[in-house]
Amino acid sequence: MTDYNQLVAWRRYFHQHPELSNEEINTTAKLQQILEEHDINILETPLKTGLVAEIGQGDQCIAIRSDIDALPINELVNHDFKSVKSDVMHACGHDIHMASVLGTALQLKAIEGQLNGRVKIIFQAAEELGYGALEVVNTGIVDDVSAILGFHNYPSLNVGEFAIKSGVITSAVDRFEFNIQGVGGHAAKPEQSNDPVIVLGQLINSIQSIVSRNISAFDEAVVTIGQVTSGSTWNVIADQAYVQGTVRTFDANVRDLIEQRLQDIAQGLTAMFNATVTLNYTKLPGAVINDQQLTDKAIQVAQEVGYNVNVMEEPLTIGEDFSGFSQQIPGVFAFIGSNSNYDLHHPQYDPDEMILKKVPSYFVNLVKQLLV
């Protein structure tokens, strides 16, 4: 049994030394050192950061994934293990994930002889960029994996709470950017310019008509404009405007429809105002879709290890690049309570470390159920 205090110590080490996506050099070295100290085999991969370890032997193989990256946030929690970097923080709790999965790996190593197959332990870089999982998939390292398990700590649930659903559990996350190119000039002579702020006003209204007028009452989507910029002072007509925001969807057809409507709006406004309106649309992680059978097993095991399980009625509108795995392999992803007054990605995010007590037991028992 892995000592809880050891997991806390590892979590605090990672918390104190956070690294941004794709820069997790020290984090990877620390993970490797801990795994090697416990005789756990690290597999060869071309990954620059992150690593894949393997425990057990045999044909069957399942995987457990933890993400490892931090965020460009200035931490405002005053622990004695506060981030040593003023502008980087483990504000998504990936430090909690690493410690939990390390604990899992050590427990699995201790029962390696009883495992009827192999377990790949994936410490994955760059989750926050939305494509770290795909980079692992593209190495081929999960080609022999028949099921993948993951979790995210969740601050609005108390420690001991476990939330899950089969099917779609997180949304697809896309980013859109509009550039409006007009013609600037003197504020007193609008007839000699082409004011991008007028186009901007129409654009904002048009974007917000998509969910209300193009999406069926039986489908769901969020379209949010997060940033609008134009102009520099009161008596000048600007020559450019910029809008960016995000689209969250649960269904691929709805996702495509919204992208198409945004494109139509760009073209329509270009024609209407004789300005140049261009759209840059970036598809980030798709929706995480939980396998029904794995979800049933996960619920059973979570209850056995003492979680209070609640089956979610609706998916969350957050994104999670675990979808990079679960689009290729049957997967199951759960939300486990970490009880913080502040949400994920907040500078005062402060998860309760008691979450570390049960997560390894959940994974170990689920592995035992699956490797039969």
Ligand SMILES: [Zn+2]
């Ligand atoms: Zn995050």
Ligand SMILES: [Zn+2]
């Ligand atoms: Zn996260």
